[in-house]
Amino acid sequence: MKTLVKTLKRSAAAGAVVLAALSLQPGSAQAQPAPGPGAAPPVVGGKPAAKGEFPWMVRLSMGCGGALYTRTIVLTAAHCVDGSGADTSITATAGVVDLRDSGAVKVKSTRVLQAPGYNGTGKDWALIKLAQPIDLPTLPIAQTTAYDKGDFTVAGWGAAGEGGGQQRYLLKATVPFVDDATCKSAYPDLVAGEEICAGFMEEGGVDTCQGDSGGPMFRKDDTGGWIQVGIVSWGDGCARPGKPGVYTQVSRFTSDIRAGAGQLGG
Ligand code: ARG
DSSP: OOHHHHHHHHHHHHHHHHHEEEEEEESSSSSSSHHHHHHHOSTTTTTOOOTSSTEEEEETTTTEEEEEEETEEEOOOGGGGGOSEOOOOOOEEEESSBTTTOHHHEEEEEEEEOOOTTEEEHHHHHEEEEEOOOOOOOOOBHHHHHHHSSEEEEEESSSSSSOOOOOOBBBEEEEEEHHHHHHHOOOOOOOTTEEEESSSSOOOOOOOTTTTTTEEEEEOTTOEEEEEEEEEOOOSSSHHHHHOOOEEEEGGGGHHHHHHHHHHHH
């Protein structure tokens, strides 16, 4: 089973292969036609997000998602980055739903901090420091496990189905919480203390997919504001019945993320 999970966790690379096969640069915006009536459903089983609906949502040039944790730091997945240290190779695109929008804000990275102790199992979070601040709202992260339940929103420019191409337009979907015991029955290797699952166990049909990794899973808090509870991490295929999506359980890493952001200079 370890092998299975490791294989699944390399699906970011698999997503990049799909991009290459379509002659696309990771993070480029040439993948799909504009969504319209009858268009393939996005994320998997979702619909287009409105411009400004999720203003902190970021597309990263290696083919992952992310969210603005501060105006100069993007929270993403550890498996989306190569390690920690100086890194000017990543471009963050923000402020748009259409990646080809001429008004997109594009900012380069300066440093990356991969979760300390990350070894491919659990701890799937990383921070990317930006060369300039992005003047857009940030997404607060959950401070406690209180919001680790209910219905969650996910969004991303990743594939709309297994093996599918990356999307030009940001897509969103709603997925319900799946408890650890149920998720463990699907994935015996689940790191229940560090991962949180979501999806429709019986029917499948709605999920994140390759290229959505690193993007946020979020919900409303008690004051009506968005709060991040998860980071897109892995799953067996996409939207398969009995195979929910697995997300980094952000509430378990709140203090580590805060400390990491401090190291990056906020
Ligand atoms: N690992 C994938 C990526 O790098 C995300 C897969 C999410 N899969 C899922 N079934 N929810 O983009």
